[in-house]
Amino acid sequence: MALFGWAACSKSTPxxxxxxxxxxxxxxxxxxxxxxxxxxxxxxPLTYDGFQLGRSLFYDxxxxxxxxxxxxxxxxxxVAFTHxxxxxxxxxxxxxxxxxxxxxxxxxxxxxxxWDGGVHQLDLFPIAPIENPVEMDEKLPNVLQxxxxxxxPNYPELFKKAFGTTxxxxxxxxxxxxQFMVFLxxxxxxxxxxxxxxxxxxxxxxxxxxxxxxxxxATCHAGELFTDQSFRNNGLDNxxxxxxxxxxxxxxxxxxxxxxxxSLRNVGYTSPYMHDGRFSTxxxxxxxxxxxxxxTATLDPALQTNGQLGISMTxxxxxxxxxxxxxxxxxxFVKDYRFADPGFGKAF
Amino acid sequence: MKKLFFGLLFIAAxxxxxxxxxxxxxxxxxxxxxLNKVGTQEVVLGQESYQNAVGETYGVTTYNYFISNISxxxxxxxxxxxPQDSSYFLIKETNPASKKVxxxxxxxxxxxxxxxxxxxxxxxxxxxxxxxxxxxxxxxxTHDGDGMYWSWNSGxxxxxxxxxxxxxxxxxxxxxxxxxxxxxxxxxxxxxxNNLRTVKLPLGSIAATVGxxxxxxxEVVSDISKIFNGTQKVSLAQYPTVMFADYSSTIANNYAxxxxxxxxxx
Numbered sequence: 245m246a247l248f249g250w251a252a253c254s255k256s257t258p259x260x261x262x263x264x265x266x267x268x269x270x271x272x273x274x275x276x277x278x279x280x281x282x283x284x285x286x287x288x289p290l291t292y293d294g295f296q297l298g299r300s301l302f303y304d305x306x307x308x309x310x311x312x313x314x315x316x317x318x319x320x321x322x323v324a325f326t327h328x329x330x331x332x333x334x335x336x337x338x339x340x341x342x343x344x345x346x347x348x349x350x351x352x353x354x355x356x357x358x359w360d361g362g363v364h365q366l367d368l369f370p371i372a373p374i375e376n377p378v379e380m381d382e383k384l385p386n387v388l389q390x391x392x393x394x395x396x397p398n399y400p401e402l403f404k405k406a407f408g409t410t411x412x413x414x415x416x417x418x419x420x421x422x423q424f425m426v427f428l429x430x431x432x433x434x435x436x437x438x439x440x441x442x443x444x445x446x447x448x449x450x451x452x453x454x455x456x457x458x459x460x461x462a463t464c465h466a467g468e469l470f471t472d473q474s475f476r477n478n479g480l481d482n483x484x485x486x487x488x489x490x491x492x493x494x495x496x497x498x499x500x501x502x503x504x505x506x507s508l509r510n511v512g513y514t515s516p517y518m519h520d521g522r523f524s525t526x527x528x529x530x531x532x533x534x535x536x537x538x539x540t541a542t543l544d545p546a547l548q549t550n551g552q553l554g555i556s557m558t559x560x561x562x563x564x565x566x567x568x569x570x571x572x573x574x575x576x577f578v579k580d581y582r583f584a585d586p587g588f589g590k591a592f
Numbered sequence: 593m594k595k596l597f598f599g600l601l602f603i604a605a606x607x608x609x610x611x612x613x614x615x616x617x618x619x620x621x622x623x624x625x626x627l628n629k630v631g632t633q634e635v636v637l638g639q640e641s642y643q644n645a646v647g648e649t650y651g652v653t654t655y656n657y658f659i660s661n662i663s664x665x666x667x668x669x670x671x672x673x674x675p676q677d678s679s680y681f682l683i684k685e686t687n688p689a690s691k692k693v694x695x696x697x698x699x700x701x702x703x704x705x706x707x708x709x710x711x712x713x714x715x716x717x718x719x720x721x722x723x724x725x726x727x728x729x730x731x732x733x734t735h736d737g738d739g740m741y742w743s744w745n746s747g748x749x750x751x752x753x754x755x756x757x758x759x760x761x762x763x764x765x766x767x768x769x770x771x772x773x774x775x776x777x778x779x780x781x782x783x784x785x786n787n788l789r790t791v792k793l794p795l796g797s798i799a800a801t802v803g804x805x806x807x808x809x810x811e812v813v814s815d816i817s818k819i820f821n822g823t824q825k826v827s828l829a830q831y832p833t834v835m836f837a838d839y840s841s842t843i844a845n846n847y848a849x850x851x852x853x854x855x856x857x858x
Contacts, residue, residue: 384731493745
């Protein structure tokens with residue numbers, strides 16, 4: 245009996261909470277060839293109800309000042325959660341954003357978020373678009389209050405299902421969104437099939453493209469996520485833009501005009517390209533690297549080797565690399581009904 | 593029935609074993625009462641009647657700052673540090689209640705020096721969202737409109753000073769505003785400037801004596817004029833907006849010296 249008493253008072257073993265939901269846990273796909281997961285899944289265990297709540301929130305315009313803009317507005321599933329056809333996204337009142345909306349995929353492996361890495365933790369991420377005056381232009385406390393007052397969907401009930409009580413807090417709100425986003429794993433492209441042993445999943449041309457890619461592009465687009473997650477100046481003409489990239493976050497002159505190396509998974513879906521969406525085709529992107537790299541103080545060393553700017557590629561090599569890049573398109577991912585708009589809310 | 597019996601027995605045992613001696617300092621309190629001044633006068637928001645060292649006229653419309661990591665030094669040299677989770681306070685000039693910081697459970701003794709950090713320490717700036725409660729919660733209603741958190745460059749704003757000055761060039765809306773939002777904890781994984789400043793304030797000849805029957809109040813004065821008139825003289829016309837930029841460290845260096853002890857009331 246003394247042992248019982250000790251157990252009851254020990255802080256490390258709290259008595260079971262009778263309101264703990266008996267929700268089904270979800271297992272996030274973790275491909276063996278991906279690097280180790282960055283997101284702390286222990287601090288936010290994925291559950292079916294948490295995921296569904298996050299999905300509702302993701303597609304709900306309630307998160308914006310006037311109800312018109314959801315996360316899903318600028319992050320559309322059919323184009324790997326980017327804003328199709330928009331170089332810069334338009335948010336609330338058709339105001340134009342500062343940068344091209346990046347895809348939402350494989351977020352659990354991301355060390356930093358945004359093109360400039362301004363946020364280091366996924367749970368802190370949603371506050372930025374919500375409070376950005378040209379995106380959702382709302383205040384987080386207002387969002388939480390609107391959720392508490394919401395009858396359709398009945399958010400207090402959805403929070404109770406996911407977290408045990410009807411309390412709606414910042415932590416629960418952002419962690420529910422994280423559960424949805426973390427689960428958006430793209431690992432079923434033809435290239436993945438090839439990696440997993442289906443050698444004829446790629447054509448001979450695509451395999452040649454893969455070899456060329458490894459030789460010419462994989463310094464930065466490294467590993468099976470196709471990014472080393474570093475910040476680099478890739479030689480874009482920056483004379484026309486006031487966007488200083490990573491410098492905005494560090495105020496370090498060495499970081500001027502540097503942006504995060506993006507993953508190339510689903511790159512066939514995510515046009516337009518670059519932080520400002522200036523290129524609409526992959527051909528334009530490769531032409532930039534082949535012939536248009538601009539020399540500036542912070543230009544990446546990898547783009548100026550042997551006294552030559554850019555990456556030397558013949559037209560034939562470019563075509564093969566592009567053929568390979570298109571094998572990174574994950575059709576299952578962009579059509580997975582589990583990730584789709586559940587049908588309420590206002591994602592236009 | 594048997595289950596119920598064992599259940600009750602379990603609860604009884606649990607209650608029994610949880611009895612501990614009450615904390616002898618449980619009822620001890622010490623209050624920090626913040627008084628925000630411009631020079632010798634308490635600040636009046638909206639009154640454009642102050643002058644800085646470079647001869648500019650200014651008024652104050654918003655004045656908020658975080659205080660954290662409070663510690664108290666005894667006359668014998670030992671230090672009591674307020675438990676970290678209970679050591680974050682947002683002082684807002686518009687909210688009188690926020691200016692009275694009551695610290696509970698302070699050990700009995702005689703204290704001769706107060707120390708605190710202006711801002712939110714770097715560790716807390718990088719913690720999980722679950723550790724950001726109360727005034728540190730970006731979703732807390734008290735943040736509304738004051739936004740003491742940068743969501744786009746994750747980190748807290750340590751001090752926010754906004755106001756007007758006829759010497760500041762008019763913006764598109766015709767307003768002559770200055771806006772100082774000072775933060776910067778040193779960077780998460782890339783080094784950047786660190787504007788955290790720690791203040792040590794000797795209480796002078798009168799110690800703050802804390803005990804079950806003594807609950808002193810320390811008046812802490814912040815002098816806004818020192819933000820402009822510090823080791824470096826700041827011109828509002830030249831720097832109407834200071835946010836996440838190198839010059840913010842000049843402002844932080846100035847405000848590091850703006851606090852003083854107004855008095856101790858036992």
